[in-house]
Amino acid sequence: MAVIRRELRIARPADEVWPAIGDPAALPGWFPGIVAAQVDGSSRVITTASGICLPEEIVTNDPVRRVFQYKITAPLLSNHLGTIEVTDADDGCCLVSYQTSCEPDTIALVIGGACGNALHELRRQLEAQPDVPSPAQLQAQPPAQSGSSPTTEA
Secondary structure (H helix, E strand, O other): OEEEEEEEEEOOOHHHHHHHHHOHHHHHHOOOOEEEEEEEOOEEEEEEOOOOEEEEEEEEEEOOOOEEEEEEOOOOOEEEEEEEEEEEOOOOOEEEEEEEEEEOHHHHHHHHHHHHHHHHHHHHHHHHOOOOOOHHHHHHOOOOOOOOOOOOOO
16 A cells, blocks of 8 residues: 655644635635535545546544545545644644555555645645734734824913
8 A cells, every 4th residue: 555645834824724624625725626525424525627526435524633534435446545634833834744545556646646736736825815813913912002192282
């Protein structure tokens, strides 16, 4: 069984990145070549740009650990497991890793390449967004002054 792992840093906090990963229906928005994702409970069916439908089983969707795992259940693969993990980097950035394991090994290479491209697209989209202050940053800012400043008469 082949195991392919891709990872990269995204200049966004993990809490801002996780919603794109943790929403199983959001996949077409950041994974090139995936045009649709239909979710029904723990089942997802993705549709590729070439019209191929791949049924999947959602194994783990853990927002606390920020881990999403799924299995492609189509007969062309055996023992497939995809794992996406979002980890804080403590500097306003995060590390996103995408690991694929499956048989046959050649399919793992193809899927692994696509996953790497998907991570780059996710980073491109998220880093292009304007900075949104975190709750901690908002609390650290002094309150804005309102009203007019006092004047003295001579």
